[in-house]
Amino acid sequence: MLFKHLPDEIFQALSGSNRALIEAVLYDLADVFYDHAEDPIKEKSAIIESIEDTLHKLETLAWHDDQKESFESPKTIHDFALRIYHRLVNTGWLVEEQELYRISVLMTPQISMLLRSLVEISRHGKRNYGATVLSILSNLESVAKYPKERGVTLSQSAEASREFSAHLNQILLGIRSLQRELFSSRDPKAIVAGFFDLFVEGILIADYKTIKTSNNPFRFRRQILEHAQEFLANPDLLKSVTQCYVDQQLISYDAALAMVEKDCRDIIQTFSNIDQRLDRIDEYRYRLEKRAADTARYMDSSRPGMANKIAGLITDAAKFDELPVLKNVVSSKFVGMESAAQPMRRREPPPPRVMTPAEVSVNAIQLRxxxxxxxxxxxxxxxxxxxxxxxxxxxxxxxxxxxxxxxxxxxxxxxxxxxxxxxxxxxxxxxxxxxxxxxxxxxxxxxxxxxxxxxxxxxxxxx
Structure with missing residues (x-):
């Protein structure tokens, strides 16, 4: 079962009226328990102090009693911290261990993995592709050079390729949902704000601009495909990598061979159709940018002080099923022909050009x-x-x-x-x-x- 390793009350803390406070506390507690340089078993006092620090950063504090409780609602920051701490302990997020008079707090491995996944989802946004592609290429070169010793790193490259492919799909789906949300909005301010907050800050790739340059992160795609295809085509190399899988993962030779072939095909599939997927992402990105640019242009193409009036005019006109007939609009300066926005043309990429090395004549070399x-x-x-x-x-x-x-x-x-x-x-x-x-x-x-x-x-x- 999917949830057999989790307590039954694990999500009660995130579904009640106080879930905003619980979410903020869990978000900060993730950094406390994920500190690789310290002991994962913490003192109870340290956890309560961490909860108090989180509550100090919040603007407002309000506790809602979801059920009848025997004690009063919290009044101070310390009372809030104790109430949240006991809620996390009762729902299974935190586990207490007592040794004589000393109480320690920890997270079980299942709860820690769940919290880590939730934090990664909340932080999901920009990602740098250059480092991912370089790590895949480095692992494949290491496998090609030392197949018997480092062949198992092929599985890491395949896993990185799958995560890379999944992230591209998430970007594509995220842009599509954002596009439907913005296109259905009638508020110009919401369109512009949503474009910058949700798309530019949340979905756009960190090194997206480098994709269209000579220093793009996919310039090593050919080498990656050559290495993956060579592993499948070279029997000796395939045998050495498979044997490394057998030795490192303690599985049979047939199972290791199937894993090696699957990893190589996943890498080939990911980097073979990367152009089509990037083109689709670029198409949706262009539509979003055009919508936001047109909205901003209509809002700003006016005399000083008229932006709010134009925004109100557009909002009021959107309420009608059929647009009303307006007179003397063309003669008006702020919505007339002088302020009519022209749609931005899409820049087409230049056609590919075959690069041939120029040969220098012998006479020119002698003259030089x-x-x-x-x-x-x-x-x-x-x-x-x-x-x-x-x-x-x-x-x-x-x-x-x-x-x-x-x-x-x-x-x-x-x-x-x-x-x-x-x-x-x-x-x-x-x-x-x-x-x-x-x-x-x-x-x-x-x-x-x-x-x-x-x-x-x-x-x-x-x-």
């Missing part, structure tokens, strides 16, 4: 290499300049300008910069300490390359 070498040759560095001077001077104490040789672009650049050694900065001080450039007032033509002032390079003495 020549340009790179030429630019490197033109760069002046202290190391190049010092090497050129040492090679030209050798052991000579001095050398005339006409005795220098120019055999390459590097030599020409170094020769041309010999005249500016003193202005090359701190890094050229080493060259100035070793050589001195002495100029004259005469200009010479050097090797038909450059015309400059005559100079001699003199090696400075070590003294």
């Amino acid at each position: 290499e020549q340009q790179r070498r030429f630019h490197e040759a033109r760069q002046v560095t202290v190391v190049k300049l010092q090497s050129y001077l040492e090679r030209q001077m050798q052991n000579q104490p001095n050398k005339h300008i006409l005795d220098f040789t120019i055999e390459s672009v590097e030599d020409f650049v170094c020769f041309d910069h010999l005249r500016y050694v003193g202005s090359l900065g701190v890094t050229a001080k080493k060259i100035e300490k070793a050589f001195e450039v002495r100029f004259t007032e005469q200009f010479l033509d050097v090797h038909d390359f450059v015309e400059c002032r005559e100079f001699n390079v003199v090696r400075r003495s070590e003294a």
Whole structure:
């Protein structure tokens, strides 16, 4: 039976007149009992203090006596906390254990699982798909690499895929129900408020915008499908994964083989039809956004101070089975042709384009290499300049300008910069300490390359 592990009175606390207080207390008690770093068995005083903290956060407190009780209604926060605590104990949510004078409070595993499920339902909303898809891919890659040791992680990937698929279905059904609710509403404010509160904050996917980008969470879908199909197509790999199932779960080989095949097919089915399901979600999302945008546009397309009047006009007109004939409406500025809203066009995605790598010709590569070498040759560095001077001077104490040789672009650049050694900065001080450039007032033509002032390079003495 579904409820054979739960007390018969478990839901009485949530069905009475005080269920709002009970729900708020249970919601906070879930965090108290789910604290992984502390003992799950709590002191009675700690639980009562936690209930008091929850009641302090509530705006109003009111206790309704569902049945005739011998004691009076609570007056203080502490009285409220005691009454709620005893209600939870009597209905089976909390269990007391007494050791001498010490009373401890705990939750049974079944009650803890029930409360955890209820809290997850209440918190159900935005979810990040990128982390889910990456975890599935990581587990499948681990299985493919170490099938005998980590093959059992395939079941975790399959379970994550099923939860992922179920969440997509919940989003689709949630948007459909929200669409029917908003479309049946005649209150513009309720339509706009419902769109933002229920859809944007509650149903919309956390990383929905990334689905339409290159960094979308489904870009690894091909690798996931390849791994799952390889597990079914490769007999050796399938045998290793099945044997890991047998060893870890202590089941027969045939049962493990059936589980492996089912897990692989569930993964393939989930990620094969993901596009169609996302398109349906996008279609309903577009309708909701268009309805909310049109409603907001009609409310705001007016002169200052006329939004409430227009909202009242729309609300009053919606009460008639047949719209009344209104005169002089077109000439009115706030509901006339000037304020008529145009329906927003739906943006169609661009057609798919086959990406082909561009091939670079051999001539272009050679030209680029020549340009790179030429630019490197033109760069002046202290190391190049010092090497050129040492090679030209050798052991000579001095050398005339006409005795220098120019055999390459590097030599020409170094020769041309010999005249500016003193202005090359701190890094050229080493060259100035070793050589001195002495100029004259005469200009010479050097090797038909450059015309400059005559100079001699003199090696400075070590003294």
